[in-house]
Amino acid sequence: MEHSHGASRPSAANVDATQLATELTERFRQVLSTKRLNDLSSRSVQSRSASPAPRDFGTPQPPPVQNAPPSYSSLRNIPLVPEPPQDARSLRFKNMLHSLSNMPLRWENPGLLDEALRVVPLEQIYSEAEEESQILQAEAESLGAGKKAAWGYQDCVVRALMRWFKRSFFSWVNNPPCGRCYSPTIGVGMAAPLPDEQARGANQVELYKCSLDHCGTYERYPRYNDAFVLLQTRRGRCGEWANCFSMLCRAVGSRVRWVWNAEDQVWTEVYSVHRKRWVHVDVCEEAWDKPLLYTQGWGKKLSYCIAFSADGAMDVTRRYVRDPTKYSAERSRAPEAVLHHIMTEIRNMRRNNMGKQEKFRLEGEDMREDRELRTYVITSIAQSVSKINADDIINGRLSARADPDAQKALEGRTNGNAQWIRSRGEQGRGTPGQDPHNQHPR
Ligand SMILES: [Zn+2]
Helix, strand or coil, X not given: CCCCCCCCCCCHHHXXXXXXXXXXXXXXXXXXXXXXXXXXXXXXXXXXXXXXXCCCCCCCCCCCCCCCCCCCHHHCCCCCCCCCCCCHHHHHHHHHHHHHCCHHHHHCCHHHHHHHHHHCCHHHHHXXXXXXXXXXXXXXHHCCCCCCCCCCHHHHHHXXXXXXXXXXXXXXXXXXXXXXXXXXXXXXXXXXXXXXXXXXXXXXXXXXXXXXXXXXXXXXXXXXXXXXXXXXXXXXXXXXXXXXXXXXXXXXXXXXXXXXXXXCEEEEEEEECCCCEEEEEEHHHCEECCCCHHHHHCCCCXXXXXXXXXXXXXXXXXXXXXXXXXXXXXXXXCCHHHHHHHHHHXXXXXXXXXXXXXXXXXXXHHHHHHHXXXXXXXXXXXXXXXXXXXXXXXXXXXXXXXXXXXXXXXXXXXXXXXXXXXHHCCCCCCCCCCCCCCCCCC
């Protein structure tokens, strides 16, 4: 066999570039993989060195509070003494939150995370991130010496990952099309999972029937909630999107939270080391740092938004509901002091095996975040007070001063079809009132 030296052969430069890209990708993978293993071994060292002595930070036993605080008190900065759940309703809420809090733990599997990265076009994502972070850096420098770029490199990595995930990887499923004739289907209820569906973690299967009478084929839509299975199915509604995407954020090395909302929405938060705060990310909407998307943007009322990570739990409702008089739904699942207790309980559980330093660092982070969340409430009160100024009263104008996050939120959903969006009442502000407790599962 002879090698051709003709024009069809790629030039040496091209070969080098391709080879370089491949080598770089492999290096990224190895760096991330090594980092994960290091994190893991340092954790297990910590837990081994931790003494088996009884915990000195055991559950506080506060005096029972007689009168339950009013709803929304957590949205208004009333300090609370944590109170263990006692009534059946609070206990149910506790069990549910504990069970939800397990979601981010399922991603903490170094082997599977390495494996997951194999489906991600890392070269493309890292080069987009590099480019964007250089632009942000240049923008900051043009504003003057000492100005900080809006986002750091790792933030840009997650942003690039989000664009790729939404535009070329995952697809939205409303009613799955007929597998035989591709006609639209009609939902006919739920079906029991088949053994192979169950083996891959689907406990619920939605059943659809082809809308063509002479076809009548049934289409199954198993709701997988294993992020690693979703890498293969690559489709779903916001639950599947947020699950799979959050896992991939973890795979590229970010700290990540899974945010559960009682009004049937779910999204991601990623920790920005550059900004030292958690950032809202909704991959379905390709939304980055737009926490007011659901309220000011879609006109939804939210009651609870709870963030879970591998190392904690936090009631982050105040980040998403800045104007409680307009956008908060009733918080009636448990007294606020009980919710506070449950959050502390989950946090302690997650941090049980950590070293003192790590715990201390996370507590500092919680305190910073609490301050951030309190600021939102104070800003909102200040705004509602300051919008009533003498000039406005004299001229008969009463207009609110905008929260900087509010402008970003004034747009409707971008994903899902129109009917589905209407049924959820999420077309953006000013839509006639719809039942926010929508009929569709996540
Ligand atoms: Zn059909």
